[in-house]
Amino acid sequence: MSPSFDMDGDARGQPRVLIVGAGTAGLTVAHLLLRQRPHLALTILEPSPDHWYQPGFTLVGAGLIPLEQTRRDQADLIPTGCRWLRAAAVGFDPEHNCVHTSDGDVIAYEILVLTPGLQCFWERIQGLPQALGQQGVCSNYGGRFAAYTWETIQHFSGGTAIFTVPETPIKCGGAPQKVMYLADDHFKAKSGVGVNSRVIFCTAGTSLFAIPAYARSLHRVIQRRGIEVRLRHNLREVRAAEQVAIFEVTASDGSTSTEAIPFAMLHVVPPMGAPAVVASSPLAGDDPGGWVEVDPFSTQHRRYANVFAAGDGSSLPTSRTAGAARGAAFVLAANLLAYLAGQPLNSRYDGYTVCPLITGYGSVLLAEFDYSLQPVSTFLVDPTRERWSFWLLKTKLLPWIYWNRVLKGAPHEGRYLQPLAPLVQALGLAYRPAADLEQWQAQAPGGCS
Numbered sequence: 027m028s029p030s031f032d033m034d035g036d037a038r039g040q041p042r043v044l045i046v047g048a049g050t051a052g053l054t055v056a057h058l059l060l061r062q063r064p065h066l067a068l069t070i071l072e073p074s075p076d077h078w079y080q081p082g083f084t085l086v087g088a089g090l091i092p093l094e095q096t097r098r099d100q101a102d103l104i105p106t107g108c109r110w111l112r113a114a115a116v117g118f119d120p121e122h123n124c125v126h127t128s129d130g131d132v133i134a135y136e137i138l139v140l141t142p143g144l145q146c147f148w149e150r151i152q153g154l155p156q157a158l159g160q161q162g163v164c165s166n167y168g169g170r171f172a173a174y175t176w177e178t179i180q181h182f183s184g185g186t187a188i189f190t191v192p193e194t195p196i197k198c199g200g201a202p203q204k205v206m207y208l209a210d211d212h213f214k215a216k217s218g219v220g221v222n223s224r225v226i227f228c229t230a231g232t233s234l235f236a237i238p239a240y241a242r243s244l245h246r247v248i249q250r251r252g253i254e255v256r257l258r259h260n261l262r263e264v265r266a267a268e269q270v271a272i273f274e275v276t277a278s279d280g281s282t283s284t285e286a287i288p289f290a291m292l293h294v295v296p297p298m299g300a301p302a303v304v305a306s307s308p309l310a311g312d313d314p315g316g317w318v319e320v321d322p323f324s325t326q327h328r329r330y331a332n333v334f335a336a337g338d339g340s341s342l343p344t345s346r347t348a349g350a351a352r353g354a355a356f357v358l359a360a361n362l363l364a365y366l367a368g369q370p371l372n373s374r375y376d377g378y379t380v381c382p383l384i385t386g387y388g389s390v391l392l393a394e395f396d397y398s399l400q401p402v403s404t405f406l407v408d409p410t411r412e413r414w415s416f417w418l419l420k421t422k423l424l425p426w427i428y429w430n431r432v433l434k435g436a437p438h439e440g441r442y443l444q445p446l447a448p449l450v451q452a453l454g455l456a457y458r459p460a461a462d463l464e465q466w467q468a469q470a471p472g473g474c475s
């Protein structure tokens with residue numbers, strides 16, 4: 027099919043690059059590319075007029091900021107020199123280097139950058155779409171529901187509060203726990219209903235967190251708070267009128283049973299997956315999750331050399347966060363430009379990701395790690411410890427950094443701290459893996475490893 031949309035615009039003769047999705051990864055890549063090649067014929071395909079700072083939804087759900095503070099007009103964020111097509115990609119034809127849009131256009135490209143994020147499948151939990159926003163059923167995973175999380179926490183007058191995690195990969199693996207610790211803090215320290223309340227963490231998974239060093243710290247938080255942990259509990263149905271949550275429970279021998287737990291508050295994290303338009307396209311290829319199938323180090327597509335991807339919608343095997351999207355975007359931009367210049371793709375992504383795990387009002391554990399699944403510390407101090415300074419970072423500094431540095435392609439702030447590394451070492455503040463970590467893993471109660 028011949029293309030119906032001419033991307034060349036004012037920049038005839040320049041390579042035509044199409045970015046699908048102007049979220050964290052897409053905007054970062056756009057800024058990085060135009061900074062180095064100002065005359066690139068760059069087009070962004072993005073249907074939404076709004077850009078959401080999703081890490082801020084946790085703060086909305088805790089009553090710390092209003093939802094409006096997490097939103098900006100997309101038009102103000104798309105870099106000058108980049109053409110914005112306000113439509114969605116509805117089909118990919120990488121054999122013919124073109125994308126079909128919701129407006130009926132067919133866009134031809136020389137290079138395609140895929141940054142469409144992931145999709146929440148609310149409807150996969152029976153009764154959930156109708157239940158959300160009433161009877162104590164809330165979720166920080168949809169901006170419009172986050173305000174109801176705070177409403178629910180404030181009006182909670184005792185009973186059982188359940189916090190769930192689905193069986194699928196999710197964005198920000200720590201967010202389901204952050205809201206729980208904040209709610210528990212509120213019940214115990216602020217509203218005083220703590221004595222009449224029971225907090226249960228129901229995860230379809232088998233651990234509190236994938237990185238043992240952080241799982242151990244979180245385990246201490248759970249114990250300190252007296253929170254009940256139910257592993258292999260997968261939320262299947264919400265009966266809002268009766269305020270009952272139905273879980274499928276998998277035993278260690280693989281057999282399953284059903285458990286009904288009554289609740290006064292239910293914070294749900296929905297199942298998530300690759301956007302359907304990606305999963306059903308040749309770009310997903312053999313990837314079992316339907317994600318855009320890219321090389322984990324170069325971000326280049328495994329079969330289509332002129333296709334790159336980063337962020338939540340890619341197959342990059344790291345935890346899906348804005349921090350990871352940012353790290354991969356730098357590698358993607360460098361390798362894309364090398365590809366255009368006919369040079370080898372030498373930039374390598376190490377899987378860096380970061381999740382500020384809020385463990386209560388005033389304390390955060392900054393979980394940074396990479397493909398090695400070991401803690402890394404760009405802020406130099408031991409990241410497995412809860413700190414008030416990280417709380418300031420999460421609540422005050424990171425929102426500013428996001429709007430003013432991340433989306434504009436500015437380098438990671440950790441680089442400015444590196445000269446202080448020897449001093450931090452000398453003061454004994456640097457991270458050293460605990461000698462007994464493996465032993466703890468082997469004995470961790472409830473499989474919290």
Ligand SMILES: Cc1cc2nc3c(=O)[nH]c(=O)nc-3n(C[C@H](O)[C@H](O)[C@H](O)COP(=O)(O)OP(=O)(O)OC[C@H]3O[C@@H](n4cnc5c(N)ncnc54)[C@H](O)[C@@H]3O)c2cc1C
Nearest residue numbers: 047049050051080081114115142143198337338347348349
């Ligand atoms: C409650 C919550 C808490 C979080 N906390 C943190 C945190 O503390 N730290 C952290 O680093 N990360 C956190 N995250 C995760 C972080 O927000 C995401 O990982 C990050 O935004 C992913 O960036 P992305 O560019 O891949 O996708 P997104 O930022 O989601 O952007 C995807 C873009 O693609 C567009 N799009 C979708 N489909 C199409 C299509 N078919 N055609 C064209 N465009 C399309 C969308 O409109 C959107 O603009 C959190 C997320 C949530 C929900």
